[in-house]
Amino acid sequence: MNNFKVETALSHITKYAPFEDIAGASHFPIYNTATFDLKKQKGNKIYDYTRSDNPTRETLENLFTKVENGSGCVCTHTGIACVALLFETVLKANSHILVEADCYGGTFRLLKVFKEKYNITVHFADFLDFEQLEEILKNNPIDLVLCESPTNPGLKIIDLKEVATLTHKYNSLFAVDNSLATFISQKPLELGADFSLFSTTKYISGHGAVVAGAIVAKTKELAEKIHYYANAHGRSQNPMDVYLITLGIPTLKIRMKEHQKNSIKIAKFLKKQEYITKVTHPALKSHPQHKLAKEQMRYIPGVFCANFSSLELAEKFIENTKIFGEKCSFGSADSRVEIPAKISHASFSKEELEAIGIEEGTVRFSIGLENVKDLIADIKQAIK
Ligand SMILES: Cc1ncc(COP(=O)(O)O)c(C=O)c1O
Secondary structure: OOOOOHHHHOOHHHOOOOOOOOOOOOOOOOOOOEEEOHHOOOOOOOOOOOOOOHHHHHHHHHHHHHHHOOOOEEOOHHHHHHHHHHHHHOOOOEEEEEEEEEEEOOHHHHHHHHHHHHOOOOEEEOOOOHHHHHHHHHHEEEEEEEOOOOOOOOOOOOHHHHHHHHHHHHHEEEEEEEEOOOOOOOOOOOOOOEEEEEEOOOOOOOOOOOEEEEEEEOOOOHHHHHHHHHHOOOOOOOHHHHHHHHHHHHHHHHHHHHHHHHHHHHHHHHHHHOOOOEEEEOOOOOOOOOOHHHHHHOOOEEEEEEOOHHHHHHHHHHHHOOOOOOOOOOHHHHHHHEOOOOOOOOOOHHHHHHHHHOOEEEEEEOOOOHHHHHHHHHHHHHHH
């Protein structure tokens, strides 16, 4: 299966199983077991305990390794668990980490925990500003550089190739949170990153039925390290949840295309409304990194921000809408909205939010797979 393109691999998940199912089942069996009998295993591979290794989870890990073009993967029980696993693998007490200031609120909170408990120094920077980045890398012993692209919620597009080159010049490791773009659109490891990680809760599973994550390492050495720490810290995903994730995967490509198409229509509609002061969608020509977004991603995800002229108006819209749920996650078939300053990024101060362009009336949209005419009619009636 190694020469096949991503969407072909995603349509044949069972081919990534560590051994052949004797019945040729179209879904690889769920090995819902804690332990394995060592006496029964004749091959090289020995499964002993599901926290360490499990054939169902290994199938998904092999698939993710292939589609991200890495050397190994660990599937974790949540998306934030793979960010934690990354920190546990790379950082030690007193380490320094450099993070794009516009990051997911849960990552921000986790950084605070690591800072308080392990005396980690966290440097926040604007990753569009290479001079600032180089200055920090030159003057501090940075062990790890981490960013998202697109960032959540600011939707900046980071030049991953350039940041990888700069990071490696100073012998640091570079990790990319690929939750928004997903591997169908963007391959951080091919652009030079050492780790690509993602919340599979979002677009990858696509149905909002489960929380999960995964981290893929570029080299064998780093892959062995994440596997070791995942076992030590008990970060691995349970087989039943792996199964739920695999149900959405074969349709990822067509869903991403549809999310992109629908979201562009809604973003363009909102841009024309007098109660909206700004729309930030990387697929629009008005986005400052629009050109890079098109070069770096095959499909642009259906998440964007619209700044309402006031918080009251944003809240009125959310209250009155009949289709859009007020939900904090993104990437599902149903359209949803949230106010980052109040929900997903509530742990940021007003100043920290302003620095990444988020106002109190900013609404983050995750556009689903509904008929776009229904969505526009719903926005019109909600704001009347
Ligand atoms: C960019 C990003 N990374 C990581 C996570 C954490 O994923 P999970 O919610 O599956 O733990 C999220 C969740 O919203 C996210 O937006």
